[in-house]
Amino acid sequence: MSGALELSKMLLNTVAQPAYDVYNGMVTIVSARGNQTTSGANDTSKLVTLELTTEDIQFYMTLKLIWAFAICFVGLGTAFTVLYYMYVLFFVPYERVKRLGSIGYLNHEAGQPSKKEIANLIRKRRKIGEDLPPVYPNGWFRLVDSLQLKKGEVKEVSAIGQHFAVFRTQTGKAHILDAYCPHMGGNLGVGGQVKGECLECPFHGWVFSGKGECVKIPYSEKVPSFAKTKSWPSREVNGAVFVWYHCDGVEPEWELPVVEDIANGNCNYLGRVEHHVNTHIQDLPENGSDQAHLSHLHVPNALSGNDLSTQFSSSWNFAQHIFKAYSKGSDEDTPHISKFDLTHYLLIFNRWRFLQMFFKVYQIGPGCVHLHFTSLLWKGVFVQTVTPLEPLHQVITHNLYGGWTVPLWLGRIFLFLEAVQVDRDVMIWNNKTFRPRPKLVKEDNLIAKYRRWFAQFYTENSPRLQMKTEDDASW
Incomplete structure (x- = not known):
């Protein structure tokens, strides 16, 4: 919203005001010439006719044109500002x-x-x-809104005493992995790349599926069975991505209603x-x-x-x-x-x-x-x-x-x-x-x-x- 206001101010300061200042300057020059023409005259009641040169008239008309354009620009800026606010009011979620x-x-x-x-x-x-009661109860907890996670995007989220890498595959499925790669601890949520239905670690390029299984190590001929990370139970429902947390590692005991x-x-x-x-x-x-x-x-x-x-x-x-x-x-x-x-x-x-x-x-x-x-x-x-x-x-x-x-x-x-x-x-x-x-x-x-x-x-x-x-x- 402030951008539209700034545009109006810019048009006023850079176009309208300078043109108005120059216009006033021209009037001052014309008045000065009139004073010079009438100086030394003994009869102060004598009407003095000031004749302007062709160049003066052209310059004067140009200033009037610039001033008209300046008013037009300021009007457009104001109209744009009003339209922008109306657009936000009627078409942009709060x-x-x-x-x-x-x-x-x-x-x-x-x-x-x-x-x-x-x-x-x-x-x-x-x-x-x-x-105090325990600080982390067991249950489903929101990590991100669905609108905040686009296809091919990954986010690091710290919550419930854990660090998560939340990513959406190219087909639109949301997954939640432990943020830290089991290899050398690289953070999958910071610089990680979504590759199809998997997430690639930014440190050494290990690639993990949404289930936490390592499916590719770019410099190794074989992926060992121990190469996997924790995949957290997740649900995307009612406009948000939720993670299931249980201090004892128990699988979801109930579901979020749709x-x-x-x-x-x-x-x-x-x-x-x-x-x-x-x-x-x-x-x-x-x-x-x-x-x-x-x-x-x-x-x-x-x-x-x-x-x-x-x-x-x-x-x-x-x-x-x-x-x-x-x-x-x-x-x-x-x-x-x-x-x-x-x-x-x-x-x-x-x-x-x-x-x-x-x-x-x-x-x-x-x-x-x-x-x-x-x-x-x-x-x-x-x-x-x-x-x-x-x-x-x-x-x-x-x-x-x-x-x-x-x-x-x-x-x-x-x-x-x-x-x-x-x-x-x-x-x-x-x-x-x-x-x-x-x-x-x-x-x-x-x-x-x-x-x-x-x-x-x-x-x-x-x-x-x-x-x-x-x-x-x-x-």
């Missing part, structure tokens, strides 16, 4: 990414430290919490919001069971912003968000799925309801949530994923898919509203501590129930937090 430290921290220090410095200070000083409206194209991709959060992974999905926070933290209007210290006093709060959640538990045959019903509406001047929407929410394992929404006019689904990049560093994404009644510009509004509400959660998560035995009142009983449900994704060998030295505590 994308918003917030990295660690960009939101969620308040400056309590003297001077003007950067956001990164503030985040590091709070991260070092914050009480981590005692008896959202049929996404698979059959009834819902189109409208954009995504991504947040990086400094907290334990269990804090994020636990939000769904914490109904009391919905009636407090998320009530202020989204236009009042994400600053917890000012959002309640905003003049925008003549309209408030009202959420109500109802837990439905899990079915016996799908214990890894927890279901909720959620309703939302805007309450205007405490009298009128507007923007009423109904959500069917499915928490699928520790790292995925499907939020199917309907209203009188709209239908769609938010696909939310949570992936632990480090023990206390989570990335949470919200990808929006909508039916034909949800155009891109409306999807931008939905994603903006969602983003502001998640910003508020991030501000809580980044600064809170984990309470393994919180003091709950009877109205909080759903939190305790949810924690018992989530515990199924931990096993005896699930990794615990290993405290780092202070030197390693910054981003």
Whole structure:
């Protein structure tokens, strides 16, 4: 967007303004000649006729022509800028990414430290919490969105305490291998080349299939049986590539459900919001069971912003968000799925309801949530994923898919509203501590129930937090 604005400024500064300056200069010259013609005349009331040479007239007309062209160029630049913004609004999916430290921290220090410095200070000083649950639960976790991985492309992704090489073959199949070549440790995800259905190591040219088998060593007549690397169970579903993680190396115990409206194209991709959060992974999905926070933290209007210290006093709060959640538990045959019903509406001047929407929410394992929404006019689904990049560093994404009644510009509004509400959660998560035995009142009983449900994704060998030295505590 800024490119179009810069083009308009460039046209103004390089064409229009210089032409205008020269035009003014010509007028000054003509005036000076007039003064010279009339100088020395005793009768000041005498009308003086200034005759310009042919060259003066030609130069003057040329300047007028340049000035006209300059105005035309500036007009075209402005029109281009408007058209570009319209194109983005109606044809480009929304994308918003917030990295660690960009939101969620308040400056309590003297001077003007950067956001990164503030985040590091709070991260070092914050009480981590005692008896933390394991930091990497077992389940499916998103590594990349499908749109982020083109045919013939490979990406290195670090998550869940592992390093992955995620690549898409020339026929479009996505695979996940251990990032480090078993030969001499070259990183397959950094400089690796997709060769047909295989991935070539950038170090010595060893070639691996999607199953992790080495199929070619360019300088060896024979490929030994031990020449293989780890291939991770993967699924590409609902617009993302997922990896199966289990601390004991167990094969997938359940599958991610397919959202049929996404698979059959009834819902189109409208954009995504991504947040990086400094907290334990269990804090994020636990939000769904914490109904009391919905009636407090998320009530202020989204236009009042994400600053917890000012959002309640905003003049925008003549309209408030009202959420109500109802837990439905899990079915016996799908214990890894927890279901909720959620309703939302805007309450205007405490009298009128507007923007009423109904959500069917499915928490699928520790790292995925499907939020199917309907209203009188709209239908769609938010696909939310949570992936632990480090023990206390989570990335949470919200990808929006909508039916034909949800155009891109409306999807931008939905994603903006969602983003502001998640910003508020991030501000809580980044600064809170984990309470393994919180003091709950009877109205909080759903939190305790949810924690018992989530515990199924931990096993005896699930990794615990290993405290780092202070030197390693910054981003």
